Amino acid sequence: MIMKHNILLVVFLSLFSATASADASVDDLLRKMKGIQTNPVELKAVIAQGEERGRLCFSCHGRDGNSKRDYIPNLASQNAEYLFTQFEHFADGTRKDYVMSKLAKQLTGEERVAIALYFANRQVTPRESKVAASADGKRIYDSTCFVCHGASGHGNDQYPRIAGQPLEFLSNTLKSFKNNDPDRKNSPMVAVIKNLSETDLQNVATYITNMP
Ligand code: HEC
Ligand code: HEC
Known part of the structure; x- marks a missing residue:
């Protein structure tokens, strides 16, 4: 019963987003992301989209969001809201990085939401630290x-x-x-x-x- 309801809701939301997403504001997108996080069926579908769209991130941040280099941050297990907000910061110039500033401008709102949810839901794995904690x-x-x-x-x-x-x-x-x-x-x-x-x-x- 609950399952059936969720599927209908997904169908409804995807129809809705196809017509209403053209220039959604940052607040609208954040609200939308929150909604997706409370709906397991839709979350799964959006995460699958995020994995597809996030391909060009894997060479640096890792397929599973665990960074490949020590100067690159992990995205795995990061809070989705933070990931999404940082795209906005790179895109609007509040934060600058040669690669990230260019990439962020190329992603649509929907892609930013999907990619943030994909990486937020990967598991971070502990790194082998060569430096002991003080x-x-x-x-x-x-x-x-x-x-x-x-x-x-x-x-x-x-x-x-x-x-x-x-x-x-x-x-x-x-x-x-x-x-x-x-x-x-x-x-x-x-x-x-x-x-x-x-x-x-x-x-x-x-x-x-x-x-x-
Ligand atoms: C060529 C390497 C490279 C690629 C490709 C790349 N990134 Fe990055 N990314 C970086 C580096 C380096 C930083 C750290 C920049 C800084 O210190 O401000 C970063 C930072 C970030 C941050 C901020 C994380 C934090 O904890 O502050 C996010 C979010 C992010 N990248 C997402 C992405 C996404 C999504 C993609 C694919 C669309 C992507 N990156 C592709 C190198 C890359
Ligand atoms: C008053 C709240 C506050 C306190 C206290 C605070 N932070 Fe932060 N921290 C933030 C916020 C907000 C951000 C995101 C900042 C941004 O987007 O520029 C942040 C970002 C960071 C980042 C960058 C994370 C990333 O992935 O980009 C690091 C590292 C960090 N803090 C370390 C620390 C350390 C170490 C301390 C203690 C000495 C500390 N913070 C205390 C609010 C705080």
């Missing part, structure tokens, strides 16, 4: 970072998951925030880490990369 890093994390990123570093709808990200990506990103780099402007992180030294940032990065 006790100092844990102290900084537990006193400052947990407030937004959560005790386990998994984030939520508003804050990114940072646990298990590659060390080089974490170090580079924290340095960008510290230097108020225009490639990552308007980030609340700039104020958060203003008073942390380079050594503090390196210590907290080694702690986060080792978080499961």
